[in-house]
Amino acid sequence: MSVLVFAASLGLNIIIPWWVVRLSERFAKETAERHGWSEASFRAAVVVFGPLSLPVHFARLGAGPRGLPRVVRVVLGLVLGAVMMLLAALLAGIVISLLGWLLGAVQP
Numbered sequence: 283m284s285v286l287v288f289a290a291s292l293g294l295n296i297i298i299p300w301w302v303v304r305l306s307e308r309f310a311k312e313t314a315e316r317h318g319w320s321e322a323s324f325r326a327a328v329v330v331f332g333p334l335s336l337p338v339h340f341a342r343l344g345a346g347p348r349g350l351p352r353v354v355r356v357v358l359g360l361v362l363g364a365v366m367m368l369l370a371a372l373l374a375g376i377v378i379s380l381l382g383w384l385l386g387a388v389q390p
Contacts, residue, residue: 287382294374295332302366303328303339313343333370337363 303324319327319339327335340363344355 284382286385287378290381291374291378294377295371296329298370298374299333299335300328302336302370306340306343310343333367333374336367336370339363340366 319342327338337360340359341356343359344352345358345362346355350358
């Protein structure tokens with residue numbers, strides 16, 4: 283049963299960042315075309331680094347109004363990415379904890 287929990291953890295730590303990056307690229311199409319990752323880089327970053335890829339992604343895209351200097355938008359993107367990374371890890375942790383509890387893999 284712990285193998286199933288491990289596999290679910292591995293899968294969630296890939297799927298959640300993948301979903302967040304794709305969703306952010308949909309909302310920032312122009313910026314994603316200029317500063318986003320190539321498809322191969324995107325897949326490698328999300329699969330290898332999981333939630334740790336989110337701060338880099340948002341720093342590359344930048345956050346905030348377009349009138350701000352690029353450096354400020356990069357820093358804001360890094361902060362936003364760190365928050366998204368923590369939320370993604372928290373979501374995956376909650377789901378994995380519930381799954382482990384339901385399967386009896388977690389001992390008190």
